[in-house]
Amino acid sequence: MTKSYITTPIYYVNAAPHLGHAHTTVMCDIMTRNRKANGVDTRLSTGCDEHGQKNQESAEKLGMDVMEYLDLRSSEFKKAFDLLDVDYDYFVRTTRPFHKEQVAAMEQKFMDAGLIIEKQYTGIYCKGCEQFKTESDLNDEGRCVDHPNMDVEEIDEKNYFFPLEPFRQRLLDHIEANPDFVQPPKFLSELKNMLAEPLEDLCISRPKSRVSLGVTLPFDEDFVTYVWFDALINYLTNLGWPGNDYQDYWSEVEHVIGKDILKTHGVYWPIILMGMGETLPKRISVHGHWLGSGGVKMSKSLGNVVDPLEIVEKFGADALRYYLARHMRAENDSQISVELIQGAYNGELGNKVGNLLSRAAKFSVDRFDGKIPTKGTLTEEDEAARAIALKAAQGFAEVFALTDIPARTEALVQAADELNNYFTAQAPWKLIKDPETADRAQTVLYVTLDSLRVLLEAFRQIIPTSADKALAILAAPVEEGVWSPELDRLEEGGTFGEVVALFPRVT
Numbered sequence: 001m002t003k004s005y006i007t008t009p010i011y012y013v014n015a016a017p018h019l020g021h022a023h024t025t026v027m028c029d030i031m032t033r034n035r036k037a038n039g040v041d042t043r044l045s046t047g048c049d050e051h052g053q054k055n056q057e058s059a060e061k062l063g064m065d066v067m068e069y070l071d072l073r074s075s076e077f078k079k080a081f082d083l084l085d086v087d088y089d090y091f092v093r094t095t096r097p098f099h100k101e102q103v104a105a106m107e108q109k110f111m112d113a114g115l116i117i118e119k120q121y122t123g124i125y126c127k128g129c130e131q132f133k134t135e136s137d138l139n140d141e142g143r144c145v146d147h148p149n150m151d152v153e154e155i156d157e158k159n160y161f162f163p164l165e166p167f168r169q170r171l172l173d174h175i176e177a178n179p180d181f182v183q184p185p186k187f188l189s190e191l192k193n194m195l196a197e198p199l200e201d202l203c204i205s206r207p208k209s210r211v212s213l214g215v216t217l218p219f220d221e222d223f224v225t226y227v228w229f230d231a232l233i234n235y236l237t238n239l240g241w242p243g244n245d246y247q248d249y250w251s252e253v254e255h256v257i258g259k260d261i262l263k264t265h266g267v268y269w270p271i272i273l274m275g276m277g278e279t280l281p282k283r284i285s286v287h288g289h290w291l292g293s294g295g296v297k298m299s300k301s302l303g304n305v306v307d308p309l310e311i312v313e314k315f316g317a318d319a320l321r322y323y324l325a326r327h328m329r330a331e332n333d334s335q336i337s338v339e340l341i342q343g344a345y346n347g348e349l350g351n352k353v354g355n356l357l358s359r360a361a362k363f364s365v366d367r368f369d370g371k372i373p374t375k376g377t378l379t380e381e382d383e384a385a386r387a388i389a390l391k392a393a394q395g396f397a398e399v400f401a402l403t404d405i406p407a408r409t410e411a412l413v414q415a416a417d418e419l420n421n422y423f424t425a426q427a428p429w430k431l432i433k434d435p436e437t438a439d440r441a442q443t444v445l446y447v448t449l450d451s452l453r454v455l456l457e458a459f460r461q462i463i464p465t466s467a468d469k470a471l472a473i474l475a476a477p478v479e480e481g482v483w484s485p486e487l488d489r490l491e492e493g494g495t496f497g498e499v500v501a502l503f504p505r506v507t
């Protein structure tokens with residue numbers, strides 16, 4: 001892999017950015033940093049899905065001009081991702097003229113190719129999903145299982161449809177030939193189940209009498225494009241598609257999504273691409289959901305909502321990035337709360353990583369006149385400590401998958417913990433008292449700090465601001481670009497930066 005294109009979903013702007021948005025976007029940022037550090041030319045795209053009924057009604061509720069509303073909301077998303085240190089290359093807004101023009105052009109091509117048909121449709125609609133539903137998608141109260149607080153609507157109207165069934169077998173064959181198409185395997189099985197039965201035609205239009213916020217159909221101006229049919233195309237229009245060089249990145253695209261939008265990405269999108277004659281995505285990586293305390297969906301009424309910006313304000317962006325990276329369980333849903341984040345921040349980042357740095361750096365600064373100690377002959381214990389750090393960091397010197405992130409992050413913290421044990425067992429504060437062993441104290445300090453440096457360089461992929469701050473304390477700046485963990489890069493006799501607390505305790 002020499003190039004890579006990672007995408008987040010584009011988020012609805014009917015409310016402020018929430019924790020789920022933060023999660024997928026931070027995971028994509030981590031994957032992007034990881035690939036760049038491994039020499040892969042990677043582009044990251046994120047942004048906002050600005051069409052559809054939900055967004056339109058939110059603007060109406062506030063009595064705002066719709067474009068003003070969209071500008072305001074999308075700037076909130078941009079700000080949130082900036083605060084979370086997300087280094088994106090593209091920030092999508094589907095109201096951008098170029099995007100809208102390409103969507104309309106594509107629809108005209110589909111129409112000309114006979115891939116769009118017109119018919120009367122009667123059915124149930126969930127505004128929350130912006131999708132038509134069947135009886136089996138509803139709960140006992142007759143509401144959408146994903147949006148149990150919203151009424152579904154009965155709809156009877158003329159619409160335009162894209163037939164999916166003619167493509168189903170081709171998609172199944174593609175999945176068979178590319179078992180990595182969806183990761184992790186649990187979600188591949190879910191996708192296969194979705195494709196086990198004939199597929200209904202996909203309704204790609206909404207009458208303007210009901211929804212006006214959307215891309216007008218090029219062949220019928222009484223209709224706008226169904227929001228999903230326009231949103232998915234962002235992944236291509238972003239790259240300037242159908243311009244000349246989009247293929248370079250498109251052929252390496254990986255979509256990262258939450259489990260709630262597997263059908264749109266795993267069924268609709270590949271089939272739309274087949275209709276266009278385009279290459280299918282290389283991979284769709286899926287994660288579970290965060291649940292609030294009590295292991296239930298977050299909701300205002302339960303008071304278990306975790307607001308990402310409040311967390312950033314209280315603990316800093318890296319506390320949130322770390323929690324999201326370390327504590328999401330592959331394939332499953334996971335719990336989050338302010339208390340859990342606080343516990344991980346103080347107990348894992350603070351006690352294990354920050355504490356090791358301040359213990360070893362402060363001691364060195366006090367005893368060696370602010371200078372980095374020098375290394376003498378290494379013992380077996382020193383070599384073992386170094387090997388632990390190197391091994392944990394090595395996990396970041398290869399391209400990893402979305403599902404690898406928790407274990408790789410845990411390995412770094414675990415290694416820091418073991419370095420703490422090494423430091424305590426070697427007790428340099430005792431060694432320094434005896435002139436015969438004083439040099440040995442310097443070696444222990446050097447080994448500790450140099451091994452920690454290796455961990456911090458790997459940590460840059462997860463918690464970039466804190467890692468860089470720590471590396472500055474060790475006078476060990478790291479250049480952007482390709483990286484591999486190497487020992488003995490700490491400069492003996494170099495001058496420490498100011499030793500500040502990396503993760504000040506929050507109570």
Ligand code: ME8
Pocket residue numbers: 008009010011012013019020021023024049231232233256257258259260261288289290291
């Ligand atoms: O679906 N835990 O937008 P959306 C983790 N506009 N991630 C979560 C989550 C949770 N509890 N809740 C949501 C849309 N997410 C469409 C996408 S793409 C062409 C169009 C994340 O604002 C997860 O990534 O509803 C999920 O897929 C996404 O937010 C849904 O965001």
